[in-house]
Structure formats: C-alpha cells, structure tokens
Amino acid sequence: MENKHCPRCNTAFECKADDILNCQCNGIVFNDSQKEGIAMAFNDCLCRKCLLELQHEPVKPCGY
Structure with missing residues (x-):
C-alpha cells in the first residue's frame, strides 16, 4: 500500500x-x-473518481 495524491485532482x-x-x-x-x-x-x-470520469470522456486527437 502506498499513500498518493491524484495528479489530476490532488485527492489523497x-x-x-x-x-x-x-x-x-x-x-x-x-x-x-x-x-x-x-x-x-x-x-x-x-x-x-478521476479514472471513472476519464473512462467516459471522449478520446481527444493528439495535439489538442
């Protein structure tokens, strides 16, 4: 187990x-x-939470 902070939302x-x-x-x-x-x-x-949010976001083309 490792305590981390999410790089997207900073949640522990x-x-x-x-x-x-x-x-x-x-x-x-x-x-x-x-x-x-x-x-x-x-x-x-x-x-x-962020993983679930990203799972439902459309994939953006590279460069955007």
Whole structure:
C-alpha cells in the first residue's frame, strides 16, 4: 500500500499496486487509445473518481 495524491485532482488515496485485486483502480477498463492518452497526460496513478470520469470522456486527437 502506498499513500498518493491524484495528479489530476490532488485527492489523497491508497494505491495497492502490490495487491491489485484490492486496489481502488481494479475493475476499471480503458481501451488502448484511452490508456495512451492517460499515460501521456499523467505520470502517476489517478484516484478512482478521476479514472471513472476519464473512462467516459471522449478520446481527444493528439495535439489538442
């Protein structure tokens, strides 16, 4: 377990990358374009709220 702050909204959360079945991000699925966009925009884990919001946002073309 690691205490982190979301780079998108600055909310504190617990990252459990070493126990992924109990991590707050478990079960959230992204397509390849979404994964690429998130990886390009953020350099660390995001909180569940932000992940769920990004899951439903349309993918923006590169350069925007």
